[in-house]
Amino acid sequence: DAKTTQPPSMDCAEGRAANLPCNHSTISGNEYVYWYRQIHSQGPQYIIHGLKNNETNEMASLIITEDRKSSTLILPHATLRDTAVYYCIVRVAHTGTASKLTFGTGTRLQVTL
């Protein structure tokens, strides 16, 4: 799986959009970008994933650059409950099966009042 690079920490004011970048310059054509987050002392939570098109769900939006070498996770209106470590993961998706996820060090997002 391709390696990812994320900033170690970011701050965001409550109510503002949080934009979390991820660099994955060695991504292969069949690798997806996944985002997970981990709130303190809890198990990681799946947020969103995409291949090359931008994706949006009830939690966030994922913007992938045209060359697929980087992406941005957007939390449109961050709240204090969004304070967590956010992991960007690149991996091949196998339909109907799971395969291992390689977690990096992630970005620690601190949402403040």
Next chain:
Amino acid sequence: KAGVTQTPRYLIKTRGQQVTLSCSPISGHRSVSWYQQTPGQGLQFLFEYFSETQRNKGNFPGRFSGRQFSNSRSEMNVSTLELGDSALYLCASTTGPGELFFGEGSRLTVL
């Protein structure tokens, strides 16, 4: 729909002992993965089971083992515990590619 359930949530063992952790996946999920999380190494993949077969294994010594039952429930075992095995052990289940549902974890302390 109930989430992934892990038991026990907390446990304390001494060096040399062995431990068994249990994971009940979300109903209908046949794939179960295990991860170890420590402050120094972060989240690391241990192994993955699908239909009672180990399909993938991380880079851990043979003291770490697991199995999956016909009802998809899974157990992992660590024998001859070492201080460095103190960690949060997370179980995840899935029915689709990449979207893993994690449990709250079992926090093991080895004294």
